[in-house]
Amino acid sequence: MKATIERLNQYIGQEVRFGAWLANKRSSGKIAFLQLRDGTGFVQGVIVKNDVGEELFAQAKNLPQESSLYVDGTVKEDDRSPTGVELQVTGFEIIQEAEAYPITPKEHGTEFLMDNRHLWMRSRKQHALLRIRDEIIQATYAFFRENQFIKVDPPILTGSSAEGTTSLFHTKYFDEDAYLSQSGQLYMEAAALAFQRVFSFGPTFRAEKSKTRRHLIEFWMIEPEMAFCDHNESLEIQEQYVSHVVQAVLANCRQELTTLERDTSKLETIQAPFPRITYDKAVEMLQEAGYEVSWGEDFGAPHETYIAEQFQKPVFITNYPLEIKAFYMKPDPDYPETALCADLIAPEGYGEIIGGSQRIDDPQLMKQRYEEHNLSEEAYGWYLDLRKYGTVPHSGFGLGLERTVGWIAGTEHVRETIPFPRLLNRLYP
Known part of the structure; x- marks a missing residue:
């Protein structure tokens, strides 16, 4: 089912696919958390090593910020999320691995941000x-x-x-x-x-x-x-x-x-x-x-x-x-x-x-x-x-x-x- 992040709450329990960019990520042991955005909104994608295999999990952990990809997963209800949902990632296809992104989660000066x-x-x-x-x-x-x-x-x-x-x-x-x-x-x-x-x-x-x-x-x-x-x-x-x-x-x-x-x-x-x-x-x-x-x-x-x-x-x-x-x-x-x-x-x-x-x-x-x-x-x-x-x-x-x-x-x-x-x-x- 082709979807957008803004409307994921309409597909709870269903398998979806959408294009996205990797806004940020973190990992903890055998779980990685991908902050995904597609232009309509942001959602957290959870990827579990045992579900997707070692190779795909390693790719996810090493993806640079702002890389583009097609994401597949199951929409799960999550009251802690601002959107009310999260995505249980079952797979993804990399479109492009981005170069080193200049805007990182650290603080940047206004002039730098305006230049970018x-x-x-x-x-x-x-x-x-x-x-x-x-x-x-x-x-x-x-x-x-x-x-x-x-x-x-x-x-x-x-x-x-x-x-x-x-x-x-x-x-x-x-x-x-x-x-x-x-x-x-x-x-x-x-x-x-x-x-x-x-x-x-x-x-x-x-x-x-x-x-x-x-x-x-x-x-x-x-x-x-x-x-x-x-x-x-x-x-x-x-x-x-x-x-x-x-x-x-x-x-x-x-x-x-x-x-x-x-x-x-x-x-x-x-x-x-x-x-x-x-x-x-x-x-x-x-x-x-x-x-x-x-x-x-x-x-x-x-x-x-x-x-x-x-x-x-x-x-x-x-x-x-x-x-x-x-x-x-x-x-x-x-x-x-x-x-x-x-x-x-x-x-x-x-x-x-x-x-x-x-x-x-x-x-x-x-x-x-x-x-x-x-x-x-x-x-x-x-x-x-x-x-x-x-x-x-x-x-x-x-x-x-x-x-x-x-x-x-x-x-x-x-x-x-x-x-x-x-x-x-x-x-x-």
């Missing part, structure tokens, strides 16, 4: 992290499909910046200047006025020379945009979406969370609604706690961490000053010095995972913003067109996938939440 990222991702914890990432992606597609969103793909090469900033990767597009996308948001606004509810999911790039544990040069963003949607409705969708993703990971990645030693009790409380405070209140809280922060300043990591520590769930900070936010954000009619916007701050020091706002829908106000931010109609004329031909209230947000994976999985640095991270000084492998 193509191999490090095979390890249990890295494997668990990337499976959690996949679950979040699958839950994302399910949530938006269930809520009548369609996926639209924005371009990666653009002629302008989404937020009018300078942290862009410049390239040449034949004889024109072009940039790697910071965000698909502007294009999602165009799509929302065609399809009402849309989302994009793809890579974005920020040329920021940052080395913090929260930053990557290339990262993936989920960016929904909704027509006929105000700021409050957008906040409700955001908290429902985040709740859905967390609960999906809890339901489908228990073993991975255990491997990562994640305290799941902190995740089990993540259900909408989430608390909301204004920027004004956040400044007041920080000042009372002794932080030197003035109204009109953006918050840094220590500020966000302190605020998050005051709540058990992710917290929305709303109504940031208009001057420190992007040109397209709509002013709050009741507090015009601030924007109808919010950042969602994750618990446990993981910082902002979502930024969102209601967008300006008034063509005259948008034209005024172009002038204030020195934006050319040559580059942004198409975006202004969206306000000329059937403008409506619309809102959207962007969720950073890697920060979200880091928070849910409980890992310290976002570099481990993406298969091949791009950091300030790392373009290899």
